[in-house]
Amino acid sequence: MLFRIFFAVCILAWGAVVSAAPLKLEINQGVIEPVPFAVPAFVPETSGAEGMAQDLAQVVAADLLGTGLFREIPQSAFVGAITSFSSPVQFSDWKVVNAQVLISGAVSIEGSNITVKFRIYDVFAGNELGSGMRFSGQVSGWRRMAHKISDAVYSRITGEAGYFDSRIVFVSESGTKSARKKSLAIMDYDGANVQYLTNDNDLVLAPRFSPTGDRILYTSYETGFPRIYLLEVNGLRKRALQDQPGTMSFAPRFSPDGQSVVYSLERNGNTDLYEMNLASGQMRQLSNAPSIETAPSYSPDGTQIVFESDRSGTQQIYVMDRAGGTPKRISFGDGRYGTPVWSPRGDMIAFTKQNKGRFHIGVMRTDGSEERLLTASFLDEGPTWSPNGRVIMFTRETQGASGVARLYSVDVSGRNLKPVPTPGGGSDPAWSPLGR
Template sequence: MIRETDMIAGNTERRGTRFMGWVPVIVLAVLMMPGAALAQLKIDITQGNIEPLPLAVTDFVGSDEAAAETGDKMAGVIRANLERSGLFRPISEAAFIEKISDPNTAPRFGDWRILDAQALLTGGVTQEADGRLRVEFRLWDVFGEEQLIGLQYFTKPDNWRRVSHIISDAIYERLTGETGYFDTRIVFVSEAGQKGQRVKRLTLMDQDGHNPRFLTNGSSLVLTPRFSPTNQEITYLSYAGGSPRVYLYNIETRQQEVVGEFPGMTFAPRFSPDGDKVIMSLQRGGNANIYELDLRTRATRRLTNSPSIDTSPSYGPAGREITFESDRGGTQQIYVMNADGSNVRRISFGEGRYSTPIWSPRGDLIAFTKQYKGRFLIGVMRPDGTGERILTEGYHNEGPTWAPNGRVLMFFRETPGERGGPSLWSVDLTGYNERQVPTPGFGSDPAWSPLIR
């Protein structure tokens, strides 16, 4: 039998919200076989085209009928998350030989080797006397016959989906060595109605498209929402009252405030890595330049000064550099400069026009939109402009945004025709794993949150 280890000193606690106030998810204990060494099963994600790792995810055993139903749903979310990453191939449950009845007992590894399962996930859900759920899981190396990781959580019953995302992240990290991205959210512009007359509402949802919630009522135009690095605030541009204003929306309190009116704004602001400033492009006197706004003092500072159009600024993850697009060289190209506006240098030199650059959270790449021969391409390059790679192309792709681990991009794609419209898509850095993200109606201008804490 497998027993729990002693409780971790201080208990690790992760806090977050599923659109309804703070909901604590407590990691109570690490679950391991006594004296067992950790196995070394791991996916090398530095390769170009990765063969998905076969794994089996069993339904979580429930202490009663309601807990068993929750366990089935949790296993389904975990399977979907891992499969959608492109790095894992969940084995069909119809092929399972062993039925797991006790998640605290080691599985019959031979039954899973027959299925070529490299990893096996087992778990259980228990309804506690105080109304909370106790959720535990164990990840096994089937061929090494060892436990890779085991954790236990306490949470409210209606928070089961978020716990499923947290478990997915733990599996992803253990098998790839990189931080997961499933316990995150997407803010975007939801569009409904006829083309040319669509109602646009700011919308928040889980990264897999579940739990959508409208943040604005559609009475005024909203554009380009962006997350704060604290994860609890969104900045966006709204034309409420007829003139462009920058708003801050607090996800926790649902309160919003006006940062200021910017009649000449050409691109909505993005937060600095410390959350104290936002950067934006303002058009004044016939040309557009990059400005920085201090959120504490509301003072603005001009960073570029050219007769061209400088727009779409984005901070590097350390806050020391800024990337932006400019036509100062005759066509739209990508530039990088120091955070104070000095040392401006062009980094894009390929054919076509480059726009909407955004720095990876890891700092190693800059994503961009590229227009070339009538097509819209989403690609990445290093901060010095080398290593350009196109990940996807289409009729009209635009607006890339990074997952917090810097492994996956989301963007929106327009389809032609009277009934056409924008939809959200994701693609990983290999370019082979491209998928549509479900949204209520049309969707554009996505922004990916940091991991929920």
């Protein structure tokens, strides 16, 4: 019997994933059915854990379902039940409802501590996928534990890292279009646990995570002029990066080693790229042209920088060596290209494209080939990659006087476009590394 499941995602040349596990979802070209899974309520092993047992199962189900790669067999269809975490699984009960993956779990709560265990089964092979795992910690961290379970399911079935135990920092928006209020906020990737990092007194733009997820760079107008700030997520200690009088600085991004920042600095109306060492404050000018150079992003190995420039007359995307040298233009299609972001895998660049009055989020190879547009709307912009490089989140703004910005996500395949829940409006998302 064949248990291999080929799954679709139309990502060219992302190497086929090879794994010994019989149940296998190949994220590759072509479209096949999503993998059906069953997540029964976890087994409550202490009294009072019944609610949590159901909540954990629901978060895991929502994570998997949200990928578009899996299909949930609803609990109402189940003919069997998991009543004991350690008892053997009756695979026939799950085969009959067509679940190919079964996730069983157990939870115990003692005081403010929670322990969660889980196992993943390949129903048709009748065996366990990988070995069971156990997480312990504060009850308040229960959602993270559920996301870690989902990451384990995802990675054991696809052979790739997941992205569920991750966070988003973004600009939370309120107020009318002509009196917009903005503040920084952080939340789980699925919109849970929103926390505000700044008040909305000052305009803030485009936060970016450090490679370790514990610091955030962003632009604020708190002095009346745009300036870059470095914020520690825990404790919210912040400092302004050194700047020069009469200039504006914006569009910062961390280097992959977290020690430097690449950003735009405007002087006398002209915007160029600079790099600053965070420890020493030493600056290095990376571009020197009368054109606009902005929205820089490092390659994951830190040797190159992709950015946008209008040196050709319109916004286009260029790649240059971090050490210096002549930038190479990589975007040549119709329209204008901006906000390039290097994928965490290093093989692709996501961007915003404007053409014929429409905005698109797209991806291309790092040499500009194989351009594919993933979205189209009145205004889509500012892509950010999931830590595994499979999903892109971005800002979509609706048109007109009542226009509102919201966060959306889409697979790099162009499938599974959907809004990301935020309490109000939202823009400028940045995805954290996995596990942060």
